[in-house]
Amino acid sequence: MAKLAPPEAPQMIGLDWGTSSLRAFLIGNGGEILAERNGRDGIMAVGPDSSDPRADFSRIAQSTIGDWLAEFGQLPVLASGMIGSTQGIAEAGYLDLPTDLGDLGKHLTTVELDTVDLRIVPGLQKTASETNAPDVIRGEETQLLGLLTPELTEQRTVVLPGTHTKWVTCEGTRITDFSTSMSGEIFGLLSTSSILARLAEPTDDFHHEAFDWGVQVGSDDPAALTSSLFSARTWALDGRLLADEVNDYLSGMLIGAEVASQLILNTESSAPVIICGSTSLTQRYSRALNRLGRETVVADPRAAATGLFRIAEHSGLVPIKENAHA
Amino acid sequence: MAKLAPPEAPQMIGLDWGTSSLRAFLIGNGGEILAERNGRDGIMAVGPDSSDPRADFSRIAQSTIGDWLAEFGQLPVLASGMIGSTQGIAEAGYLDLPTDLGDLGKHLTTVELDTVDLRIVPGLQKTASETNAPDVIRGEETQLLGLLTPELTEQRTVVLPGTHTKWVTCEGTRITDFSTSMSGEIFGLLSTSSILARLAEPTDDFHHEAFDWGVQVGSDDPAALTSSLFSARTWALDGRLLADEVNDYLSGMLIGAEVASQLILNTESSAPVIICGSTSLTQRYSRALNRLGRETVVADPRAAATGLFRIAEHSGLVPIKENAHA
Numbered sequence: 001m002a003k004l005a006p007p008e009a010p011q012m013i014g015l016d017w018g019t020s021s022l023r024a025f026l027i028g029n030g031g032e033i034l035a036e037r038n039g040r041d042g043i044m045a046v047g048p049d050s051s052d053p054r055a056d057f058s059r060i061a062q063s064t065i066g067d068w069l070a071e072f073g074q075l076p077v078l079a080s081g082m083i084g085s086t087q088g089i090a091e092a093g094y095l096d097l098p099t100d101l102g103d104l105g106k107h108l109t110t111v112e113l114d115t116v117d118l119r120i121v122p123g124l125q126k127t128a129s130e131t132n133a134p135d136v137i138r139g140e141e142t143q144l145l146g147l148l149t150p151e152l153t154e155q156r157t158v159v160l161p162g163t164h165t166k167w168v169t170c171e172g173t174r175i176t177d178f179s180t181s182m183s184g185e186i187f188g189l190l191s192t193s194s195i196l197a198r199l200a201e202p203t204d205d206f207h208h209e210a211f212d213w214g215v216q217v218g219s220d221d222p223a224a225l226t227s228s229l230f231s232a233r234t235w236a237l238d239g240r241l242l243a244d245e246v247n248d249y250l251s252g253m254l255i256g257a258e259v260a261s262q263l264i265l266n267t268e269s270s271a272p273v274i275i276c277g278s279t280s281l282t283q284r285y286s287r288a289l290n291r292l293g294r295e296t297v298v299a300d301p302r303a304a305a306t307g308l309f310r311i312a313e314h315s316g317l318v319p320i321k322e323n324a325h326a
Numbered sequence: 327m328a329k330l331a332p333p334e335a336p337q338m339i340g341l342d343w344g345t346s347s348l349r350a351f352l353i354g355n356g357g358e359i360l361a362e363r364n365g366r367d368g369i370m371a372v373g374p375d376s377s378d379p380r381a382d383f384s385r386i387a388q389s390t391i392g393d394w395l396a397e398f399g400q401l402p403v404l405a406s407g408m409i410g411s412t413q414g415i416a417e418a419g420y421l422d423l424p425t426d427l428g429d430l431g432k433h434l435t436t437v438e439l440d441t442v443d444l445r446i447v448p449g450l451q452k453t454a455s456e457t458n459a460p461d462v463i464r465g466e467e468t469q470l471l472g473l474l475t476p477e478l479t480e481q482r483t484v485v486l487p488g489t490h491t492k493w494v495t496c497e498g499t500r501i502t503d504f505s506t507s508m509s510g511e512i513f514g515l516l517s518t519s520s521i522l523a524r525l526a527e528p529t530d531d532f533h534h535e536a537f538d539w540g541v542q543v544g545s546d547d548p549a550a551l552t553s554s555l556f557s558a559r560t561w562a563l564d565g566r567l568l569a570d571e572v573n574d575y576l577s578g579m580l581i582g583a584e585v586a587s588q589l590i591l592n593t594e595s596s597a598p599v600i601i602c603g604s605t606s607l608t609q610r611y612s613r614a615l616n617r618l619g620r621e622t623v624v625a626d627p628r629a630a631a632t633g634l635f636r637i638a639e640h641s642g643l644v645p646i647k648e649n650a651h652a
Binding site (some may be wrong): 090091128133134135136164167180181182183185187189190191194195217221222223224225226227228229230231234235237240256257258260261262264 | 402454459460461462492505506507508509511512513516520521547548549550551552553554555556557560561562563564566580583586587588590640
């Protein structure tokens with residue numbers, strides 16, 4: 001079997017193991033992705049009625065990366081995401097805010113599987129106060145480390161859009177605050193199961209004018225969101241909103257209200273907002289932020305792989321390269 | 327058959343014929359309700375695949391009030407609600423805002439059924455402007471006439487809570503504005519189909535402390551609603567919100583954000599807000615408004631019957647009594 005020559009020599013395996021998906025990365029000694037696999041075996045693939053969850057997760061790991069382990073010898077395997085929750089293979093704990101992501105590598109949890117030791121990254125938690133609800137993230141901390149560098153000392157806002165979009169405030173790799181918005185899940189419910197769904201015709205096209213119109217309505221008065229949403233129905237009945245535009249109008253309104261509300265909270269910095277997510281959602285959040293006067297930077301959506309490599313460096317699982325990030 | 331003596335002599339039949347229900351009132355010559363029937367034969371009972379919708383609606387009317395018509399002779403029959411829409415028996419049109427509800431009786435639509443002429447009340451419509459979406463109501467105009475009197479010349483706000491809650495601004499019986507909030511439908515979706523539903527245990531009890539907490543969170547920053555909603559999950563995971571309290575916390579937050587946003591819009595008057603709806607929703611809106619510093623008046627939920635009687639008077643279907651409202 002042909003061996004790969006440095007610098008492409010595989011150095012570790014990274015797993016971004018979430019609720020509904022498992023992404024595996026074969027990572028080289030400079031942190032570069034040598035191979036990538038995307039599967040649907042998120043932690044939901046092992047149900048609460050499993051008699052031996054650890055064995056089930058072990059089998060999934062073996063079928064996903066067993067050939068890499070066999071081909072390249074015993075590589076370190078590092079995982080982030082919901083695999084480290086009570087519904088996953090083991091509770092990997094949390095670091096309390098404020099915290100520096102450089103500390104993640106010092107708090108790994110090790111689970112011995114049949115064929116390999118699995119190291120798991122802790123999440124981050126915000127404890128409750130008089131005015132703020134508690135909140136946790138798990139998986140996003142690794143993405144954040146992958147896209148942030150200590151040199152970014154100015155306060156920055158990072159958006160990780162999804163079903164539950166995370167808004168994170170940081171200075172360099174130090175995380176000071178985050179919050180979760182349900183606008184993605186609410187969009188899903190309204191566009192499939194509400195009275196608004198009856199007038200909408202889903203399409204794969206992006207109707208940017210309808211989206212921008214929604215952003216304007218949502219951001220003009222974010223407090224009136226539950227009223228403004230009904231205008232998707234009345235404009236559609238009126239004929240000025242076409243059936244295939246309803247969902248983009250709705251998406252724009254929800255994202256517009258969310259972005260406007262978050263920008264009110266984050267006025268201390270005017271630095272570009274960093275966005276990391278799927279192409280479609282990144283485009284939408286970037287467009288809404290730009291329309292509301294904020295510049296954006298779109299980060300590499302494979303930041304999780306970079307984050308896993310950095311955590312492996314910090315923890316000593318792989319040697320630190322001289323030019324590596326601290 | 328025993329005849330009723332005046333003033334209890336039946337004078338008319340009123341139908342509050344909505345999307346999912348049909349309420350029939352036998353009304354005396356002073357406007358009093360002599361008998362009432364509540365059925366589920368809303369306009370949805372006649373589907374779009376009916377070969378003869380008019381005949382189907384006629385049969386429903388006959389089975390609901392046929393015995394009253396037979397017993398008391400040919401009484402005028404007046405209906406309000408979605409029966410007057412394109413999905414109903416005939417499109418009964420709209421009056422444009424601003425309008426006086428005293429004019430409703432001049433614009434009835436007559437549909438000849440097999441056994442009786444059915445008169446239908448028009449709805450109200452707000453036409454679109456640069457900044458406002460169009461909106462319509464159908465059925466609520468009759469409730470409003472039933473609970474308002476011309477003597478209330480000060481600007482008043484009326485709330486008609488439901489799946490789609492209506493907020494109406496009026497001076498006496500003159501309607502100047504209204505808007506629709508989807509908070510009721512959003513509550514239904516979130517409490518049954520979202521990630522929040524997994525931690526909630528529905529109960530029939532009203533957990534007023536959880537509701538009040540939600541009102542506070544929702545009204546403190548209504549613009550942040552899509553973020554604040556997630557706190558129902560994090561407080562429940564934290565243990566400070568019990569499973570049987572989650573839905574009331576959620577209900578309080580949605581109503582709190584809606585009420586706070588509406589009070590910002592309606593600052594011209596400090597008169598008590600009038601609420602007309604089901605006991606449970608009336609209690610919730612009243613509690614939220616009171617906590618936010620506004621007095622409330624709870625109107626008779628059978629205002630539709632009173633409104634139908636007044637419209638019958640205005641249109642000449644029944645004689646106007648000397649002491650009747652104009």
